[in-house]
Amino acid sequence: MTVLVTGGAGYIGSHMVLELIDAGEQVIVLDDLSTGFRWSVPPAATLVIGDAGDQALVSRLIDEHGIDSILHFAAKIVVPESVADPLAYYLNNVVKSRALIETAVAKGIKSFIFSSTATVYGNAGASLLSEDLPVAPINPYGRTKVMTEWMLEDTCKAHGLRYAVLRYFNVAGADPKGRSGQSTPRATHLIKVAAQVALGRQLYFEVLGTDYDTPDGTCVRDYVQVNDLAHAHLVALRHLREGGESIVLNCGYGHGASVLDVIKVVKEVSGVDFEVRISPRRGGDPARLVAKVDRIRGLGWQPKYDNLADIVAQALRWERFLADRKAA
Numbered sequence: 001m002t003v004l005v006t007g008g009a010g011y012i013g014s015h016m017v018l019e020l021i022d023a024g025e026q027v028i029v030l031d032d033l034s035t036g037f038r039w040s041v042p043p044a045a046t047l048v049i050g051d052a053g054d055q056a057l058v059s060r061l062i063d064e065h066g067i068d069s070i071l072h073f074a075a076k077i078v079v080p081e082s083v084a085d086p087l088a089y090y091l092n093n094v095v096k097s098r099a100l101i102e103t104a105v106a107k108g109i110k111s112f113i114f115s116s117t118a119t120v121y122g123n124a125g126a127s128l129l130s131e132d133l134p135v136a137p138i139n140p141y142g143r144t145k146v147m148t149e150w151m152l153e154d155t156c157k158a159h160g161l162r163y164a165v166l167r168y169f170n171v172a173g174a175d176p177k178g179r180s181g182q183s184t185p186r187a188t189h190l191i192k193v194a195a196q197v198a199l200g201r202q203l204y205f206e207v208l209g210t211d212y213d214t215p216d217g218t219c220v221r222d223y224v225q226v227n228d229l230a231h232a233h234l235v236a237l238r239h240l241r242e243g244g245e246s247i248v249l250n251c252g253y254g255h256g257a258s259v260l261d262v263i264k265v266v267k268e269v270s271g272v273d274f275e276v277r278i279s280p281r282r283g284g285d286p287a288r289l290v291a292k293v294d295r296i297r298g299l300g301w302q303p304k305y306d307n308l309a310d311i312v313a314q315a316l317r318w319e320r321f322l323a324d325r326k327a328a
């Protein structure tokens with residue numbers, strides 16, 4: 001069976017492609033390379049450069065390759081950009097997802113897996129966030145994800161398509177075999193930025209707010225390793241292929257670390273005591289996002305990399321690789 005991975009040249013999608021190939025699947029990647037990289041797609045997968053919303057192209061790929069499942073990662077993902085240019089986000093993340101879902105229905109695709117986010121919970125405030133909480137996104141990016149979740153839910157009721165929505169918490173780390181990692185040049189993710197500071201690419205680290213209602217005043221997040229996350233998709237895909245019901249799944253470890261906890265680990269693992277400055281909140285950051293994970297654990301998902309020091313070591317190693325690649 002062949003799987004179509006939209007956005008498979010990006011950070012998480014490229015780890016998914018590796019996971020699928022390691023599991024013996026045939027993989028077609030569809031990516032417009034807007035933020036992804038041709039070189040991050042392994043030769044064992046077929047890369048098609050194009051738009052996930054191009055119905056003629058997707059139909060042809062499904063027919064030519066006998067695709068039975070679609071894993072939809074392609075999206076714009078920068079929250080402040082979504083606030084500044086919401087219509088670009090509604091076009092890329094909603095309108096094109098709608099086109100893709102319509103093609104999936106028309107072509108009789110059996111399983112559809114969608115990349116959603118913990119951002120859909122907004123400021124829910126619960127100590128552990130359950131999938132059954134009402135969604136309450138607080139920015140356009142989060143709204144585009146909720147709208148696509150709802151399109152899938154409604155489409156599934158009307159047609160034979162079954163889906164898994166995976167709500168990722170904070171994705172971090174890099175392939176332990178060194179085959180992929182977070183390569184976006186101006187990524188704002190905490191562990192990526194802290195790794196760059198530790199390696200001297202930036203002068204200091206800025207903690208964005210120390211007055212949150214958390215034990216040390218900084219935001220708490222559930223950091224999930226990217227290969228573990230990719231494996232969660234494989235578990236969800238097997239669930240759907242075996243006839244399981246459509247499902248919404250939190251993807252996290254069920255415990256949190258604060259910004260200061262992460263900085264401490266980055267300093268310990270890198271051996272660099274870099275400068276840390278305290279800055280005001282950046283706005284729109286929920287104090288705490290930690291997953292309730294019983295549902296995905298119930299499907300048999302067993303993470304391998306639930307250790308912040310290991311995740312940080314992977315991120316540091318990938319930053320060094322990117323620097324060597326640039327210098328070469």
Ligand SMILES: NC(=O)c1ccc[n+]([C@@H]2O[C@H](COP(=O)([O-])OP(=O)(O)OC[C@H]3O[C@@H](n4cnc5c(N)ncnc54)[C@H](O)[C@@H]3O)[C@@H](O)[C@H]2O)c1
Binds near residue numbers: 031050052074168184
């Ligand atoms: N990184 C995170 O922490 C995080 C957290 C929650 C959810 N997500 C979701 O996971 C998915 C992957 O995110 P990522 O971090 O790998 O981002 P990324 O930017 O590295 O990957 C996105 C990929 O999609 C491609 N793309 C974008 N629009 C496209 C289109 N219309 N047609 C074809 N290709 C297109 C890009 O070129 C890129 O390769 C996204 O849907 C994102 O919303 C990410």
Ligand SMILES: O=c1ccn([C@@H]2O[C@H](COP(=O)(O)OP(=O)(O)O[C@H]3O[C@H](CO)[C@@H](O)[C@H](O)[C@H]3O)[C@@H](O)[C@H]2O)c(=O)[nH]1
Binds near residue numbers: 118189289
């Ligand atoms: O230089 C930095 C970068 C981040 N932070 C803080 O670190 C925490 C985590 O920030 P970040 O890594 O940017 O992640 P989030 O803002 O939590 O968002 C991520 O995790 C969400 C799911 O939880 C996804 O939807 C988003 O796409 C993804 O960027 C937040 O409190 C930030 O304020 C800093 O203090 N300094």
